[in-house]
Amino acid sequence: xxxxxxxxxxxxxxxxxxxxxxxxxxxxxxxxxxxxxxxxxxxxxxxxxxxxxxxxxxxxxxxxxxxxxxxxxxxxxxxxxxxxxxxxxxxxxxxxxxxxxxxxxxxxxxxxxxxxxxxxxxxxxxxxxxxxxxxxxxxxxxxxxxxxxxxxxxxxxxxxxxxxxxxxxxxxxxxxxxxxxxxxxxxxxxxxxxxxxxxxxxxxxxxxxxxxxxxxxxxxxxxxxxxxxxxxxxxxxxxxxxxxxxxxxxxxxxxxxxxxxxxxxxxxxxxxxxxxxxxxxxxxxxxxxxxxxxxxxxxxxxxxxxxxxxxxxxxxxxxxxxxxxxxxxxxxxx
Ligand SMILES: Nc1ncnc2c1ncn2[C@@H]1O[C@H](COP(=O)(O)OP(=O)(O)O)[C@@H](O)[C@H]1O
Ligand code: SF4
Ligand SMILES: [Mg+2]
Numbered sequence: 001x002x003x004x005x006x007x008x009x010x011x012x013x014x015x016x017x018x019x020x021x022x023x024x025x026x027x028x029x030x031x032x033x034x035x036x037x038x039x040x041x042x043x044x045x046x047x048x049x050x051x052x053x054x055x056x057x058x059x060x061x062x063x064x065x066x067x068x069x070x071x072x073x074x075x076x077x078x079x080x081x082x083x084x085x086x087x088x089x090x091x092x093x094x095x096x097x098x099x100x101x102x103x104x105x106x107x108x109x110x111x112x113x114x115x116x117x118x119x120x121x122x123x124x125x126x127x128x129x130x131x132x133x134x135x136x137x138x139x140x141x142x143x144x145x146x147x148x149x150x151x152x153x154x155x156x157x158x159x160x161x162x163x164x165x166x167x168x169x170x171x172x173x174x175x176x177x178x179x180x181x182x183x184x185x186x187x188x189x190x191x192x193x194x195x196x197x198x199x200x201x202x203x204x205x206x207x208x209x210x211x212x213x214x215x216x217x218x219x220x221x222x223x224x225x226x227x228x229x230x231x232x233x234x235x236x237x238x239x240x241x242x243x244x245x246x247x248x249x250x251x252x253x254x255x256x257x258x259x260x261x262x263x264x265x266x267x268x269x270x271x272x273x274x275x276x277x278x279x280x281x282x283x284x285x286x287x288x289x290x291x292x293x294x295x296x297x298x299x300x301x302x303x304x305x306x307x308x309x310x311x312x313x314x315x316x317x318x319x320x321x322x323x324x325x326x327x328x329x330x331x332x333x334x
Contacts, residue, residue, distance in 0.1 A: 011183055011215050012039040012062065017075030019057045019066065029286045031057040031070070033239035039183070044209060044216040046226035046247075048262070049236035052283050055219045058236070059187045061085075062217075063096050080182065098128035101176030103169070103205075105188035110172060111160040117144070117171045118156035121178050128179045143174040147204060166197035173205060180212050187219040202229060224266045227251055235259045238284040238294035241313065245320035255322035255331035257301040293325070301326060 019032035031054040039045045047055050060066045062077055062084065077084045079095065087095070096102075104110045112120060121143055122136035131139060137156070144152035147170040160168055169189060176184055186205060190198035202218075206229055209216050220226055226233060226247070233250040235243040235258065243256040254260050263269060264277045281298040284290075293299070296306040305325050313323045316331040324330060 009041050010038040011041040011080060012037075012217070013076075013078040014038075014058075014062070015076045015078075017058065017061060017077065018073045019054070019061050019070055020073050021057070021067075021070045023287065024069070027287045030289060031239050031286055032061065033289075035075070035236075035239075035241055037234055037241065037244070039215055039217055041182075041215055042209075042213055043231040044206065044218055044229060046218045046220060046230035046233045047236055048220055048223050048226060048233055050262075050279075050283055051221055052286070053236040054239040054286075055221075055236055056187055057239075059102075059185050059217070059219055062185060063100055063102055064092055065102075094128070097124050097181075098179045099182050101179070101181040101184045103172050103176045103184065103186040103189045105191050111168060113160055116157050116159050117163070117174075120171070121175050124175060125178050139178070140174075143178050144171070146208070147171070147174045147177075148200075149174075166193050166201060169193065169201050170204065173201070173208070177208050177212065177214070181214060183215045183217065184209070185217045185219070188221065189218075190225070191221070198225060223262050224268055227268075235262065239286055240294065240323060241321075242295070242323045243321065245317075245322075249317070249320050253331065253334055255316040255320060255327045256324050257299050257326075257330060258295045258324075259322075260330070261298075261300075293323075301330065 014035060014037040017032055017035045018030065020028040020030050023029050035058060047058065049055055057066065057070060061072050064084065072085060079100065118137060118140045121140035125131045125136045125139055141152045141156055144156060149155055149167060149170055163171060189205065190201045193201065202225065205216060208214065218226060218230060230247050232246050234241050235256065237258050243250065243254060243259045250259060254263060261279045265279060267276060270276050279298055284294040291310055292308060293306040293311050296302045299306065311323050311325045313321055314327060315321050316327050
C-alpha cells in the first residue's frame with residue numbers, strides 16, 4: 001500500500017461496489033455495478049441519476065440497510081479507514097446515527113408516528129452521546145431551533161402528523177445531525193416537497209454542513225437541485241457512474257452525452273415557450289448485463305462501437321472522469 005499522503009483525505013471510500021436484488025422470479029437485478037467513489041472530508045458530493053439508476057441501493061449499502069432481497073456482491077466501503085461491509089453489529093450501531101446520519105426521502109415512513117418528535121431525537125443522543133434525559137431534552141430543543149422549527153420547546157412534545165411535510169423533513173434533519181455526525185447521507189431529502197420548500201431544506205442542510213464541518217452525500221434525481229450546492233457531482237446510469245467531476249465542469253463542460261441529456265432536460269435550460277426536452281426511451285433492464293454502453297439505445301451521439309464495447313471510465317481532465325467512447329470529443333465541444 002502506498003504511504004503517499006493524499007491531497008485531501010477521503011472520509012468515505014467506495015471501491016468496486018456491486019449490489020444485487022433478487023427479483024422474486026429467480027433472477028437478480030444488478031442495481032449497482034462496480035461503483036467506486038471517494039467522498040472527501042467536508043465536501044458535498046451529489047449522486048444524480050434517473051429513478052431506478054441504483055442511487056438508493058448505493059446509499060443503503062453504505063449504512064448496511066439494504067432490504068432483505070438485496071446484497072452486496074463485491075467491493076469495499078471504508079469510512080474513516082474502517083471497513084463498513086465487514087463491521088460487526090456493535091461497531092455498525094456505533095457508526096450509524098452517531099458518525100453517519102441518514103435523511104430519507106419520506107419522513108412519514110422513517111419517523112415513528114407514535115413517538116413525539118422530541119423523543120425521536122433524545123433516543124439517539126441518550127444512546128450515542130450518553131446524555132441524561134434532561135440534557136437530551138434541552139439538546140433536542142436546541143436542535144429543533146437550529147433546523148428552523150419555531151417554538152421548539154412547545155413543538156418538541158408534538159407528533160409527526162402535527163408537522164407539515166417540510167417541517168417533518170426538518171425534524172428528520174435534526175435527528176440525523178443531533179450527534180454532529182461526520183457524514184450525512186441525504187437520499188432525495190426533498191423530493192416530496194414543493195420547490196420553494198425544497199430549496200429551503202437543502203440550504204438548511206448545507207448551512208449545517210458548513211457550521212459543523214460535516215460531509216454530505218446528497219442523492220437526487222434532480223440535477224437542478226444540486227446545482228450551486230454540491231462541490232462535486234457523480235452521475236449514475238444503469239447502476240454505473242457515467243461521469244464524475246466538480247460541479248462547475250459538470251454544468252458547464254460535461255464530457256458525457258447522458259449528463260448532457262440530463263442538463264438539456266432541466267427546465268432552467270429550456271427557453272420560454274419551448275417544450276421541455278425528455279430523454280427518449282427507457283432506462284436499461286438491470287437484470288441483464290451487456291458488453292456495450294448501457295445508454296446506447298437512448299444516446300444521440302451513439303455509433304457502432306457503443307453497441308459492442310463497454311466504454312471505460314476515463315479521465316478527460318484533472319479530477320474529471322467520463323464513461324463514454326467519445327468523452328474527449330464531447331468534452332472538447334465545451
Ligand atoms: N427491494 C428490492 N427488491 C427488488 N429490486 C429492487 C429493490 N429495491 C430496488 N430494486 C431495484 O434496484 C434498482 C435500483 O433501485 P434504486 O437503488 O432504488 O434506484 P434509485 O434510488 O436510483 O431510484 C431498480 O431497478 C429497482 O427495481
Ligand atoms: S459510449 Fe456511445 S452510447 Fe455511450 S454515452 Fe458515449 S456516445 Fe453515447
Ligand atoms: Mg432512490
